[in-house]
Structures are given as C-alpha cells and as structure tokens.
Amino acid sequence: xxxxxxxxxxxxxxxxxxGPGRALVAVYAVFTLAAGARSGVQLALRFDDAPVAYLLSxxxxxxxxxxxxxxWSSKRSVALGAIAVELVGVLGVGLFSFLDPDLFPEPTVWSxxxxxxxxxxxxxxxxxxxxxxxxxxxxx
Amino acid sequence: xxxxxxxALIAVTLAVAVWFLLLSxxxxxxxxxxxxxxxxxxxxxxxxxxxAAVRLTGGHEPAEQATFIGYLIGSLVVLPVGAFLAVxxxxxxxxxxxxxxxLTVPVVILRMQELWSVTGV
Numbered sequence: 001x002x003x004x005x006x007x008x009x010x011x012x013x014x015x016x017x018x019g020p021g022r023a024l025v026a027v028y029a030v031f032t033l034a035a036g037a038r039s040g041v042q043l044a045l046r047f048d049d050a051p052v053a054y055l056l057s058x059x060x061x062x063x064x065x066x067x068x069x070x071x072w073s074s075k076r077s078v079a080l081g082a083i084a085v086e087l088v089g090v091l092g093v094g095l096f097s098f099l100d101p102d103l104f105p106e107p108t109v110w111s112x113x114x115x116x117x118x119x120x121x122x123x124x125x126x127x128x129x130x131x132x133x134x135x136x137x138x139x140x
Numbered sequence: 141x142x143x144x145x146x147x148a149l150i151a152v153t154l155a156v157a158v159w160f161l162l163l164s165x166x167x168x169x170x171x172x173x174x175x176x177x178x179x180x181x182x183x184x185x186x187x188x189x190x191x192a193a194v195r196l197t198g199g200h201e202p203a204e205q206a207t208f209i210g211y212l213i214g215s216l217v218v219l220p221v222g223a224f225l226a227v228x229x230x231x232x233x234x235x236x237x238x239x240x241x242x243l244t245v246p247v248v249i250l251r252m253q254e255l256w257s258v259t260g261v
Contacts, residue, residue, distance in 0.1 A: 014228075022229040026237035029221055030244050037210040045206055 016074040016135055024131055027124060028068040034117070035061035035109045042106070050106035056093060060109040060121075063089065067128065080132055087125035090114060094122065141192050141256045149184050150246040156181065157242035164235035170226040174238065182219045185245070189216060192256075203258035211252045218244045 017025050039057035047054060063086050070079035094113035097104050107116050114121025156177055163174075189212050202208040222241020226234040 018229060019231060019233050020236075022225060022231075022233040023236035023240060026222060026225050026240040029225070030218065030240060033214055033217065037214055038207070041204070041206045041210055 013074055014072075015138075016071045016076065016079060016132070021071060021131055021135060024128060025068060025071050027120070028064055028071060028128075031109070031117075031121070031124065032061060032064040032068050035064050038109070050104065053104045053106040053108045053111075056089075056104075056108040056110065060086075060089065071128075076132065076136070079128070083125045083128040083132070087129065090121050090125060141188065141195070141253060145184070145188055145191065146249050146253055149181070149188060150249050152184070153181055153242050153245040153249075157239045160235050160239035160242060164232040164239065167232045168235060169230050169232060170223075170234050170238055174235075175223055175227070178219050178223050178238065178242070181242070181245070182216070185215050185219070188249075192252075200256075202252075202255040204255055208252060208255045211248050211255070215245065215248045215252070218248065 015021075035057055039054060039061050042050075042054040043058055063082050067079055067082040067086065069075075070082055090110045090113060093104075093108060093110035097107075097111040104111055109117060110121055113119060160170075160174065192208075192212055196202075196205075196209075218241050222238050222244075225241075226238035228234070229237065
C-alpha cells in the first residue's frame with residue numbers, strides 16, 4: 001500500500017515531506033523564492049507605487065516560507081495554519097482584484113487567483129490541504 | 141543575455157522535465173545519471189549568468205535591473221534545491237520534485253528575457 005517501504009518509525013520526522021509531500025515541498029520552495037524575490041525588490045525600490053499589492057506579495061512570501069518549512073519539518077499544525085491562510089488569501093485577493101482593481105494597481109502573487117503564475121497559487125493550497133488530510137490518515 | 145543560449149536552455153530544461161515526469165509515472169526514482177544531467181544544465185545556467193553579468197557591467201540596462209538580477213540569482217538556486225529534495229526521497233515523488241525544479245527554469249528564463257529586451261537604455 002505504501003510506496004515508501006523504508007522504516008516507518010524513522011521516517012516520522014519527515015512524515016509530511018515524504019512521498020507526494022516531497023513534490024509539494026518543491027513547489028512551495030519555488031513559490032517562496034518567487035514571491036520573496038518579487039516582494040523584496042518591490043518593497044525596497046518602489047514601496048509607494050502600490051503599497052497594498054507589495055505588502056500582500058510580501059505576506060504571501062512569508063506564508064509560503066512558513067508552509068515550506070512546516071511541511072519539511074512535519075509541523076502539522078503550523079502547516080495547516082499557513083496553508084489555510086494561503087487559501088483564504090488567494091481566494092480573497094483573487095476576488096477583490098476583480099471587484100476592486102484600484103486596490104491593486106500592481107499585480108500580486110495572488111491577484112486574479114494567481115493567473116500570473118499559471119493559476120498554481122489557487123491549486124497549491126487545495127493540494128496542500130488534501131495532502132495534510134491524507135498524511136494524517138496514513139499515520140493513524 | 142544571448143538568445144540562442146536562453147532558447148537552448150529553455151528547450152532542454154523543458155525536455156528534461158518531461159523526461160523526469162515520464163520516469164515518475166513509471167515509478168522510477170532519481171539516479172546518478174539524472175543528477176549528472178541536472179549538473180550539466182546548471183553549468184549552462186552558470187554560463188548564462190556570466191554572459192549577462194558581463195553585458196550588465198558593459199552598460200546594458202534591462203527594464204527592471206534589480207528584478208532581473210534577482211531572477212539571475214534565482215536561476216542558479218532552483219536546480220540544486222530540486223536535486224537536494226530529489227535525492228532525499230527515494231521514490232517516484234523525488235523524481236517529481238526534480239521535475240518541478242526543471243520546469244521552473246524555463247519560466248525564470250522567459251521572465252528574464254522579457255526584462256532584458258524591453259529597454260536597452
């Protein structure tokens with residue numbers, strides 16, 4: 001049933017980062033890099049142009065980093081919190097970027113449900129939550 | 141940047157990503173030969189960074205220099221991180237992690253090309 005035949009007891013500390021979780025960590029790491037680099041440059045060079053958009057990108061970067069680290073180190077509740085906030089964020093910002101575009105003169109990672117990033121931003125938290133549930137079922 | 145080098149890197153990293161995805165579908169894990177291929181790609185990316193750095197210091201100004209340099213550095217980080225994640229997971233999912241890293245490279249190069257060609261101040 002399990003595709004990771006290696007000692008189950010020893011793999012506890014990497015529970016969330018093994019199997020499909022490993023691919024998830026890779027995607028989260030890429031998004032941490034993308035959002036972090038983008039917001040770092042924006043905040044440093046032209047904060048006044050679009051403070052709301054830039055701060056949201058920075059928040060996204062922090063949440064992606066948190067999710068990456070929590071998945072990697074199997075901190076389940078931290079991962080759950082970060083990914084839940086991520087889902088709310090991408091849905092909320094996605095919605096508001098359509099309803100009130102003036103709020104976001106510059107796109108954020110989460111604008112238009114992440115269309116600038118191939119809609120991965122809206123899929124990622126859903127996959128993340130599914131994985132957390134599946135991994136929890138695997139333990140018990 | 142150099143057009144043909146960027147184009148070649150995009151094509152090859154895409155091809156390698158597809159190769160890795162097919163491997164993972166066949167339930168294969170990452171082997172030394174795949175890491176070697178990733179290392180060769182990294183050398184290509186390094187060459188691109190050197191060329192871009194030379195032309196940047198030579199006066200070429202891309203649209204958003206800071207962002208461009210961010211992408212330039214990012215392009216070197218992605219494959220090593222992907223390889224690290226892949227090596228630690230001896231299942232098909234490690235291969236997927238490597239594929240994700242390979243898929244990221246063409247996106248980064250495309251963004252860099254956009255910025256590079258926009259201005260030329």
